[in-house]
Amino acid sequence: MSERALRIGLPILMLALVLLAWDLVVRAFAIQPFVLPSPGLVLSTLIADGGLLWQSLLVTLLTTIEGFLLAAVGGVGLAVLFSQSRLIEYSLYPYAVILQVTPIVAIAPLLLIYLPQPLAVLACAWIVAFFPVLANTTLGLSSVDHNLIALFELYKASRWQLLWNLKLPSALPQMLAGLRIAGGLSLIGAVVAEIAAGSAGAGSGLAYRIAESGYRLNIPRMFAALLLLSVTGVAIFFALSAASHLVLRRWHESALKRER
Amino acid sequence: MNRPVTEIVSLRNVGKTFESGTVALQGLDLDVRGGEFVSLLGPSGCGKSTALRMIAGLSTPSAGTIEWPAGAGKIGFVFQEPTLMPWADVAANVQLPLMLGGADEARAHDAVHQAIARVGLADFAQSYPRELSGGMKMRTSIARALVTEPQLLLMDEPFAALDEIARFKLNNDLLTLWQELRRTVIFVTHSVFESVYLSQRIVVMTPRPGRVFAEIAIPAPYPRDERFRTSADYAGYCRQVAETLGQAMGGAP
DSSP, rough: OHHHHHHHHHHHHHHHHHHHHHHHHHTTOOOOOOTOOHHHHHHHHHHHTTHHHHHHHHHHHHHHHHHHHHHHHHHHHHHHHHHOOOHHHHHHHHHHHHHHHHHHHHHHHHHHHHHHHHHHHHHHHHHHHHHHHHHHHHHHHHTTHHHHHHHHHHTTOHHHHHIIIHHHHHHHHHHHHHHHHHHHHHHHHHHHHHHHHHOOSTOOOHHHHHHHOOOHTTTTHHHHHHHHHHHHHHHHHHHHHHHHHHHTTTTTTGOOOOOO | OOSSSOOEEEEEEEEEETTTEEEEEEEEEEEEEEEEEEEEEEOOOOOOOHHHHHHHTSSSOOOEEOOTTTTTOEEEEEOOOOOOOSSOOOHHHHHHHHHHHHHOOOHHHHHHHHHHHHHTTTTTTTTTTTSOOOHHHHHHHHHHHHHTSEEEEEETTTTSSSHHHHHHHHHHHHHHHHHHHHHEEEEEEEEEEHHHHHHHHEEEEEEEEEEEEEEOOOOOSSSSOHHHHHHHHHHHHHHHHHHHHHHHTTTTO
């Protein structure tokens, strides 16, 4: 069997085994659905509640994407600013770290007091997602080949040329690695904020559906919503990995196929 | 060589002390004439690379002066590593100096392809650095240094990391280029054999602090080729230069 077939086949086999065991356990011990629903029930709930869950998924996904885009712009922008001015870096970097290490669950309720709910949720997604972009891009910008910098100096490159033609392309691999982490974190930030907000209504996201289902002991729907969330997370990860691969495939070591 | 023999750059009593207190160069005097092929030869740590970087303006002397009797002209620099941008193909790498200088795109295109052809990479203009061998990367680096048509080409141990076959080939091609283009070359190396093969004049330097210990002329005629590399003359020059280098290093063999 080829490497590729194993890498795809084995996880699927594993999933099938776990689902089978899950189903057997539920049947054998006659477990009530409000304790542990069977995989079949989760699937039928997913279909039955499809419209509602889909609406909520779109809300959460939109927040995640907005948070991610803001994090990308903010993280890269701040990193570029830091690379241009040491004073700005020294003044702001510690606070970026503080924002990162303070658990978002603890910040969310505070943000909900000062900001309208959708904005607070977006702010949470942004706060968790922007730091890896900032940290990775900063690392990339500061580890440019010093001989290439000397070369640009020799040909009297302007500050702008140095940034645009050397530092940014050189930092691209690290920047993309940061963005890949930020995609997943943005989803986490959005979910945390939605749960902290806990508001019902047409505009509520998937995380709120989970909390709400929990209160109502609608465990099958809880599982269904959770399933949608993790599928979304995986999809975001793959989309960003593919984008990264497309950008780097011509030149970067990480995108090379090695034959042995 | 019937060219007017005028100095293109003169170093007078140049010294360099780093912030750490290391004295890299002290009282260095060096004159390089137009069209000349000069090698700076010395053990590692003798400040020859530092001297080259100061001539390029990438480092400032802490003592002495660097004079350009005919005015400072364009300089090409070849580093020890190829120093290519991995995200850009060969053509874009070679075009870099012209692009930074804001050159006209169409004119740059011709100059770039001429430079690439000159180093024998015409078929690889669209290749990325990672697709090239070590020797080909170095050729790209040389093409980039030549694309602005500099009067002075500075080379900092450019072939040190290459295997012998590639190094010999590049030595020959460099001499051919030098004879065709009539540029001035200052070549830094720690290889006695390489310096004798390439240069008209070898400047032997002492380590810590670096200064000129002796200058040795290599009057063998050009073009030099594999026959020269295996000749008794070549061996004789090598012995002479190696002995001088030994004395420069304080009698160590």
